[in-house]
Amino acid sequence: MKTFIIILVSYLLIMAPRLFAQTTIKGKVTDAKGHGLPGANVFLKGAYDGATADAEGNFKFQTSEKDTATLACTFVGFEAFSKKITLSQQTIEVSIKLREAVNELNMVTITAGAFEASDERKTTPIKPLDVVTTAGAAADVTQAMQLLTPGSQRNGESTGMFVRGGSAQESKILIDGLTVQNAYNTPSPDVASRSRFSPFQFKGMAFSTGGYSAQYGQALSAVLLMNTMDLATESGHSVNVNLAGVSYGYTHLTDKLSFSNNVNYTNVTPLFKVYPQNITWTHIPEQFNYSSSFHLKPTSASLFKVDAVYATSQTGMLFKNVGDELNLTEYGIRNKNLLVTSTYQNILDKEANWTMKTGLSYSYNLDKINIGNLYLEKTEQRSQGRAVFTRALGTNSNLLFGTEFSSAQYDLVVDQTQINNGSKNKYGLTDNFSTVFSESEFYVTPQLAARVGLRGEYSSLSSGFNVAPRFSLAYKTGTYSQVSLATGNFYQTPDYQYFYYGNKPTFEKSTHYVLNYQYIRNQRTFRIEGYYKNYASLVREMPATEGYFDANPNRFPVGKTDNTGFGYAQGIDVFFRDNKTFKNGQVWINYSYLDSKRLYANYLTEAMPTFASNHNLNVIYKQYISKPMMTASVTYSYTSGRPYFNPNNTVFLADRTPDLHNVSVGVNYLTHVKGNFLVIYFQADNVFGFDRVYNYRYTEDGKSRYTVGPTANRMFIIGAFISISKKKQLPEDMRKE
Incomplete structure (x- = not known):
């Protein structure tokens, strides 16, 4: 917000x-x-x-x-x-x-586990405008995906996407096929952080909640794929000043290239004055951001892009420390983040049978954190290269193969010199990762499509190699309906923190089984998908004291580990979208049922993980009004209670938080004033003031606890923005005809 x-x-x-x-x-x-x-x-x-x-x-x-x-x-x-x-x-x-084909039905499409914003695939399109006009999403890509698509839930106190019983670490975000190492702003204790991206950086998004392509890996649960925009379409300057800060941008466009530079300073002090905060901020969140892009289109068949974003931010707060009898402890973060991506794609022959896509990226993230008198300095660097070649085989079939390499370096400094004459220790890790993959999508008949893939990975950190087969099948059951299934093995290198003390855990593994039915007709989409996910070789921690469980989500694992962990996740996702029933209106409904247990990390026994809930429901309505030009959106969300650790209960993780309800609204008024593009907007979250409990934290003796909730009971914002433009008309896709 x-x-x-x-x-x-x-x-x-x-x-x-x-x-x-x-x-x-x-x-x-x-x-x-x-x-x-x-x-x-x-x-x-x-x-x-x-x-x-x-x-x-x-x-x-x-x-x-x-x-x-x-x-x-x-x-x-x-x-x-x-x-x-x-x-x-x-x-x-x-x-x-069109020429009629004898006995040929509409080409079937692999849809199991995938929600794609692509008009080439008759799945469920999710556009950047869907993200911005969804009440409750705060114009954040990942939050919108969690509201618009089933299978992924939001946890108010935790950062990341939690997909089908998987932890946040099990879901990856990729930009133009390249992995984003630090996709979210660094969070504070029990305060969720948003992703670093604007939805309008991208021309399309695809969210796969299971059974995804062999082109991608290192994610046990899901991948979110986002493709950046191509050439800009207009040169110009822009200056904006508002309650959150000030920004300036310049874009230059020629026939073959465009480049842009943008600077932004953000300080949310005025916004926090609007609604009372439930926590004490010692340093109001502020950020400086600079971004630059250079896009070149040498020929009609090729495109070269370089995008860079640098940000520095600082935040400070007081939190209740369960390790210090709930006394307030200062927590401060100073962050520097750099991401540079470069891609080149080209059609290699006149018949457009061969295409090539290559990419390079570099990321750097520095966190300087103080927790009372404990000081941490975390540095992460990642270099990555990728190349994919695709050969078209007839009208609708293809064969692709590619390779990918990366080198990630993790450095950690733990300074306890101000705590009872403690020590200062330094740790360092390097992971050289490489992979090769191949995949083919083909049609057995016009009614039956298949996708077969194979992926091999090597990690120097895990000192191992894995082979991951993937398989998908789709069959057209009628003019408007089809069924799809997908299965495959998925591997992931364990959290790098497990390696600091000399442990050598191997790859963690999950196996997906997905069955999907989809019906699309008359601007309505209905999907129901069942899945089963089996976990194996999960990392387990051996506690120094038998039966001791540390519920601190920010704890640092220091004991011995092995790969004896296991678990499962199974459930049903239901999705319905209606663009027809209500004139100029849209209805989105998704529901997820989840049953999951696992024995991993420092869990004492197999149990439903603390980040998972059995039931999730989102109902979204959007209304487009032509005169005056407005969009209005209402979102209702429901999440059943999640497990939490109660040291006074002899049954591990048997307690549940209260169910969560939330209603958000948003209104955007779109117009122009003498050629200047104008937006007046209003957004409100938890408009009915529901009590929301995200978790409970207990002291070590179990005698005291505190409630983890949102930073503010209600959040709302109203504002207006104007941008100088020579155009006299609003963009057409901002209206509903």
């Missing part, structure tokens, strides 16, 4: 010019006799732009792609259509005539 302003500013500075400069592609899809084909899927290959033909077969959509592109169309019972077009005009009209 506190950085929602920043996201809107980013939208004004970055996305509004891009959307204004889009090319409109429209036309009609017909059969050989000239009859319109309602429901035909029209899209640009290799992009996230497209539309579904209306009742007469007409279609219309916008794209920010430049130069040339390949327009494609698919429809039930007809052969696939593709045509190269030149994007040289503001509006392009194309007539598409």
Whole structure:
């Protein structure tokens, strides 16, 4: 919530010019006799732009792609259509005539475990605009994914995505295929932190909650894939001042390249004045951020991108220390973070049968933390390279193979010299990681599609090599429905903190089994998915004292470890989206049931993990109003109680927190004033003031405890932003026609 302003500013500075400069592609899809084909899927290959033909077969959509592109169309019972077009005009009209295919049904798509923002796949599209207009998401990519898609839950006091009974460490975020080492701002005790990204940095997102592609690894549960924007669409300067801070940006665009620079200073002191805080801040969160990008399109078939973000921040607070009889202890963080990504992609032959995608990245993160008189200095560096080659095999099949390497360095300094003449110790680790993978997606028949992959990984830190097969299958059961299944092995190097004291744990492993049914018709989507996930070789800690359990989530493991841990997670996810019933409205409903237990880390026995809950429900309604141009959103969320450790209960992790309820609302008013783009917005969280208990923390003797809850009982913000622009009209995709 506190950085929602920043996201809107980013939208004004970055996305509004891009959307204004889009090319409109429209036309009609017909059969050989000239009859319109309602429901035909029209899209640009290799992009996230497209539309579904209306009742007469007409279609219309916008794209920010430049130069040339390949327009494609698919429809039930007809052969696939593709045509190269030149994007040289503001509006392009194309007539598409499809040829009927004897006994051919609409091409089936692998959907088990995946929610993709791609018009090439008839799954559930999630666009950046969905993220910003979802009440309760605070314009954060990961929070929006947890609200819009089933299987992932939010834990108010913990940072990260918790997917299908998996810990936050088991889910990875990738940008243009490259792993993000520090995807979230460094959190404070029992205060969840948001991700570092604006949704409008990306042209599309795909969230896989299980059974994902062999192209990716090092995640036992899930991956969130995000692809950055291509060329900018307008040159210009921008300056914004608001309650959260001040920012300046400059973008320069030519026919073949664009580069931009942005600086931002954030201090949330004015926002904290709006609503009372439940904790004492010794240093109000503040951050300085600088970002730069250079994107070059040498030819219509190639693209080179370099993006860099540097941020420095500081936060301080007082927290109740269970190790010191709940006395207040100072906790301070000073963070520096750098992420540089570079990608190059190219079509290697005139027939566009071979494509190449390569990438390099470097990340650096420094945390200087003080916990009372204990001082920690954590440094993480990661260098990564990646290359993928894809060979098209006919119209809808392909074979890809690739390789990836990375070198990660972890350094830790523990300074206890101010605690009873303690010592100062330094630790260092290096993990050289490499992998090769291959995968093929092909059609056995028009009704039956398969994807087979194999991935091999080596980690110097784990001193081991693994081989992970992956397999997916989808069958078209009807014109609008299909079933999919997926299975595979997934490996992950254990938390690097386990290696500091000379332990050598091997890869942790999970095996996924996913069965999915999907029905899409008349702008409505229904999905139900069952899954079973088996955990093996999880790291277990051997306590120095038999039967002792340390419930501190920030504890540092110092004892012996092995890989004898195990567990399971099983459940059902249900998703429904309706864009038809309510005029200019959208309904999103998702529900998850989870049954999970595991014996891992310092757990005393097999139990449901503290980050998991049995039931999660999200109901979201969005209304688009044309006059005046507004978007309104309401979100209701329910989470059943989670386990917590009660030292007074002889049954391990048998207690449950109270159920959580939350209602959030959001309103955005969109207009222009003499050519200046204007947004007036209002966001409110927990509007009915529900009591929310995230966890309980006990003192070591079990005699006292305190309640972990949100930093504020209610949060709301109202503001207005204006960006100077030559355009006299709002972006078309900000309206609902």
